[in-house]
Ligand SMILES: NC(=O)c1ccc[n+]([C@@H]2O[C@H](COP(=O)([O-])OP(=O)(O)OC[C@H]3O[C@@H](n4cnc5c(N)ncnc54)[C@H](O)[C@@H]3O)[C@@H](O)[C@H]2O)c1
């Protein structure tokens with residue numbers, strides 16, 4: 505099957521690469537000419553485990569190519585995927601400008617009957633709108649069918665998720681188009697769920713909102729655990745044993761970030777509001793999430809008194825491990841707050857520093873070394889649960905830091921292990937551990 509993909513971000517590039525790997529001929533199109541040049545040379549630009557090798561392999565086999573020109577890219581394509589961004593407008597609603605531009609590009613350049621597949625996350629009714637935009641702008645008299653095929657991949661495991669996702673949702677009112685998309689995806693061997701367009705569009709938002717709700721729920725439980733002496737990890741483990749609840753997405757921490765949950769929960773609140781429904785539950789989920797990084801900050805402030813002139817280490821910048829994506833990363837809010845209060849921040853991340861610098865600027869020190877970051881620090885915040893961070897030998901904290909006071913926003917260490925180390929340790933939804941009497945001296949006002 506000859507396929508074109510419009511947009512080469514996380515979703516478009518991974519989709520294009522994986523579809524070419526299962527045997528389709530794929531051309532990925534982007535308006536960013538610089539990006540296209542780099543992609544053509546085999547540079548995936550984004551960090552995603554396994555992506556570069558798979559991309560190079562399929563470029564070499566001539567199944568995968570890139571273009572900065574819609575006319576060239578769309579020529580002869582039987583199926584066109586839309587994978588452009590749908591960022592957040594100021595009011596929280598989804599910005600559909602890129603979607604409309606892509607639909608117009610399709611209309612002006614297709615010369616044969618085409619199935620248009622929307623991978624981008626779009627509010628209910630958007631695929632209908634896409635069809636209208638294409639119909640109005642069509643240059644050649646061809647038939648266009650629209651399919652909603654929302655994407656569920658996670659950053660950091662995007663390739664794995666594409667090859668072994670839980671389901672492929674196909675939303676369309678055209679049986680032949682549904683069949684074509686099912687056939688395209690058949691080599692993945694993933695269960696297909698077919699439905700109408702509006703329901704497919706809603707499945708994506710509802711799934712993200714539900715997962716975000718699980719996270720805010722466990723974070724609220726964590727906050728209560730802190731006050732009552734329960735341990736949120738034990739609570740989550742015990743809850744997760746119930747098949748109706750399940751163990752996933754119950755890790756308490758600094759809350760969810762990334763390019764999807766924050767914007768998609770806001771967009772769903774807006775969508776509901778447009779239909780005169782006040783989505784109170786989701787509004788609370790968002791509010792709880794916005795407060796989570798500040799919760800840890802307040803705990804630290806209470807312990808340290810103030811941050812003025814103190815070297816504060818921050819371990820992890822990316823919104824989650826295995827990605828260099830800094831969009832809506834909880835580290836941003838936390839670091840901005842620390843800088844505002846006069847801290848000298850040194851932050852570690854193995855791959856997100858370049859992206860972090862664009863957001864946070866040069867008011868802090870960046871380091872790719874954990875040891876260097878910890879050296880002489882008066883407190884450490886753990887923000888991203890990178891394997892490298894989880895594998896830190898707890899003795900290092902005591903050896904390197906001026907005062908080994910740790911605020912762990914991702915519960916990276918078992919309390920039993922911490923109890924044997926000579927550090928003072930505060931985590932999310934678990935008891936505080938203060939092993940060192942001498943900590944009362946120095947960095948603390950306590
Ligand atoms: N990032 C994820 O993990 C993820 C997962 C599932 C769904 N989604 C959804 O998928 C969509 C894309 O997300 P992303 O993170 O890949 O976006 P992105 O911002 O990383 O990439 C979008 C790309 O589209 C290009 N583009 C914009 N208009 C274009 C046009 N008219 N023609 C050609 N190229 C154009 C941009 O230059 C950019 O390279 C969004 O709706 C998002 O919500 C994202």
Ligand SMILES: O=c1ccn([C@@H]2O[C@H](COP(=O)(O)OP(=O)(O)O[C@H]3O[C@H](CO)[C@@H](O)[C@H](O)[C@H]3O)[C@@H](O)[C@H]2O)c(=O)[nH]1
Pocket residue numbers: 625655656657658659660712715719752753754755756757758759760761762763764765768823824
């Ligand atoms: O128990 C948990 C699980 C996740 N998170 C946080 O939640 C955020 C999102 O994590 P994750 O879902 O793994 O990453 P994303 O790449 O944002 O993927 C989500 O968003 C994508 C874009 O819509 C969807 O395609 C995916 O299915 C959905 O999981 C991150 O900040 C995590 O640290 C927690 O705090 N606790």
